Amino acid sequence: MKRDFLNVSDLTKDEILEIIEYAIKLKKEPFSDQTLKNKSIGLIFMKPSTRTRLSFEVGVYQMGGQPIYITGSSTQMSRGEDIKDTGRVMARYLDGIVIRTYSHKEVEDLAQYFDKPVINALTDYLHPCQILADLQTIYERFGKVEDIKVAFVGDGNNLANTWLIAGGLIGFNVSVATPEGYEPSGKAVYEALNLAKETGAEIQLTHDPVEAVKDADVIYTDVWVSMGQEEEKEKKEAFKGFTIDKQLLKHASKNAIVMHCLPAHKGEEISEEVFEQFADVIFDEAENRLHAQKALMSLLFK
Known part of the structure; x- marks a missing residue:
């Protein structure tokens, strides 16, 4: 079953503690985890970014995956395509999506129609990755x-x-x-x-x-x-x-x-x-x- 990370409470307390401990390990061994090998991860950014974009691009690469940076203006969403339809199309190409946007509901809708993990990289409501x-x-x-x-x-x-x-x-x-x-x-x-x-x-x-x-x-x-x-x-x-x-x-x-x-x-x-x-x-x-x-x-x- 696919899991999303839209809110920090999508994880349990124990999972958060495990993530912290594993992150400290990965800090010393940056290429040790190849979970994303042969996977393509879409990075959808409706807002400007420095740390979020760089950290996800480098992170996906270090884990063996292909990061694909997608600006809002470069997609049909800029011309009014429904994010539900965008999600269903992207599900045919991508193994996961990281999205940074304005409306939290937009992220929730995307997660509903994209059948693989969706990560909230910032909305006006929450910033769980930070x-x-x-x-x-x-x-x-x-x-x-x-x-x-x-x-x-x-x-x-x-x-x-x-x-x-x-x-x-x-x-x-x-x-x-x-x-x-x-x-x-x-x-x-x-x-x-x-x-x-x-x-x-x-x-x-x-x-x-x-x-x-x-x-x-x-x-x-x-x-x-x-x-x-x-x-x-x-x-x-x-x-x-x-x-x-x-x-x-x-x-x-x-x-x-x-x-x-x-x-x-x-x-x-x-x-x-x-x-x-x-x-x-x-x-x-x-x-x-x-x-x-x-x-x-x-x-x-x-």
Whole structure:
């Protein structure tokens, strides 16, 4: 039976822990897993990308497969072809699809009509591949991904949504601080709270960054204005006081780390000083996209 990865909760807690451990192994032995040998994987990108595209292209190649990069404008989808029809056609050629797009429903529809694995490489609702790499990075730093507190400070976007669900699923505490009117999706909060009933995770929403980062082990942020929303300059006014800087860090755990999925707008969501202080963590996090996604693909395509 085919498996998709559209949401971090498409995996079990044990599977996520296995992916982290296997990703660390693949980091040392990049060509050791040839699960994708003689397979062709379509990489559909409706949005610009640096880390996601490179990590998936290199990852598919290292696993023996053929990555095929497909821009939205280069397909008939740009002329209105139904994604259901596109999925059924691609199923005749490809062994899997990685898709980065806007609407999460579009990915769900594609997965319904494409009869092989579909991986969500980012939608406006979720960014699950990024979180796998983030969890690997946290594990490398702390030796665990449980019994920790993650504080997300900024816009209640796809990453905030995914962190909430991941915390509820795995059992670590998540506190999300956003300005009023920029809270995470109610759907994501609902799923996180339901998952947390089983794992005991504490899920907190606040409008106070200081409250969110109190005793946090990981402080996470993302750009205030997401891709495709660059014209919303006035939005930045609402985020004054939500910058990750040295003053805010004083309220976190003594050994806390700061993470950022990149690209960063230094001086907005994170100060230049803090970014450089934790640059080794942030760029390890970027590298781990490659390894975590390879471990994910090994699971899905076996």
